[in-house]
Amino acid sequence: DWNSGNVIAEQVARIRAQVGGGRVLSALSGGVDSAVSTALVHEAVGDQLVAVFVDHGLLRKGEREQVENDYVASTGVRLVTVDARERFLSALEGVSDPEQKRKIIGREFIRAFEQVQADLIAEAAAEGEPMRFLVQGTLYPDVVESGGGSGTANIKSHHNVGGLPEDLQFELVEPLRTLFKDEVRAIGRELGLPEAIVGRQPFPGPGLGIRIVGEVTADRLEILRDADAIAREELTKAGLDGEIWQCPVVLLADVRSVGVQGDGRTYGHPIVLRPVSSEDAMTADWTRLPYDVLSRISNRITNEVKDVNRVVLDVTSKPPGTIEWE
Numbered sequence: 001d002w003n004s005g006n007v008i009a010e011q012v013a014r015i016r017a018q019v020g021g022g023r024v025l026s027a028l029s030g031g032v033d034s035a036v037s038t039a040l041v042h043e044a045v046g047d048q049l050v051a052v053f054v055d056h057g058l059l060r061k062g063e064r065e066q067v068e069n070d071y072v073a074s075t076g077v078r079l080v081t082v083d084a085r086e087r088f089l090s091a092l093e094g095v096s097d098p099e100q101k102r103k104i105i106g107r108e109f110i111r112a113f114e115q116v117q118a119d120l121i122a123e124a125a126a127e128g129e130p131m132r133f134l135v136q137g138t139l140y141p142d143v144v145e146s147g148g149g150s151g152t153a154n155i156k157s158h159h160n161v162g163g164l165p166e167d168l169q170f171e172l173v174e175p176l177r178t179l180f181k182d183e184v185r186a187i188g189r190e191l192g193l194p195e196a197i198v199g200r201q202p203f204p205g206p207g208l209g210i211r212i213v214g215e216v217t218a219d220r221l222e223i224l225r226d227a228d229a230i231a232r233e234e235l236t237k238a239g240l241d242g243e244i245w246q247c248p249v250v251l252l253a254d255v256r257s258v259g260v261q262g263d264g265r266t267y268g269h270p271i272v273l274r275p276v277s278s279e280d281a282m283t284a285d286w287t288r289l290p291y292d293v294l295s296r297i298s299n300r301i302t303n304e305v306k307d308v309n310r311v312v313l314d315v316t317s318k319p320p321g322t323i324e325w326e
């Protein structure tokens, strides 16, 4: 029967047989699937693997450090970080339409990745070992979904940033193809990966870019990053992570309302909390969070985050609302 140790041993043997002495490239997104697939390949072929992490500036607080410090410390993976924050910000300038944002973020991600990819291919070639393989964190449900027309309407284009276009010069290494998400997490834990990565709730590839309703700017990202960090911290402290599927925190950047703080009138933005319970994200209900937890989150956000003077709770199920606001 199923046992993460067996699966690791089996996959390591398969990966070695597939890759031989070849070089392997991988893209880390900060999420579970890319983290575990990359760690498995590293377990199998060590420094024949190099991982790339694109910082698009739409990450949450601490996520880059989690990858650069904790993930690297626990795996020994050779990591190259691409700081693409400026590139994404300028590409997103003046754009408010959600689908447009997704397209731009997906496109810029590929461009940023391709730049470093070219360097790494050249480096490998110079050492006499062509870079021939690319790791993909494809899970069993992804395989099933792409294989059979499920007939579900495409409500939003979902770009899984960190997932890359099929690139014909690479052969894919997909060590998670037979696994479900909870099995992937078990393997990640067995491999000693950081809990913050292995236990992470779903987070969209386009990141905070689709949680700012309105144009994405550096200032707005900072506001949202701070508010999101407070909400996550308080939910974790209250022991609610297991009850919540995910809790998007959304900045209504084009809305302002009047408030009062001390002696002064404020004219700030609202932050929306969107805690949901779900089995598979296809349908969801809003999570009935305890009032005292909501109250703590609200007090802290309005006290600690600049330009935010109101916190509101989204009490819409899916359908009719989607989980994300964009």
Ligand code: XMP
Binding pocket: 102, 155, 156, 157, 158, 159, 160, 161, 202, 203, 204, 205, 206, 246, 281, 282, 318, 321, 322, 323, 324, 325, 326
């Ligand atoms: P919605 O908003 O469609 O979200 O109810 C369903 C699930 O998908 C995630 N989501 C995305 N994931 N790229 C992703 O990788 C995207 O563009 C994207 N949009 C939504 C969302 O967080 C939820 O888990």
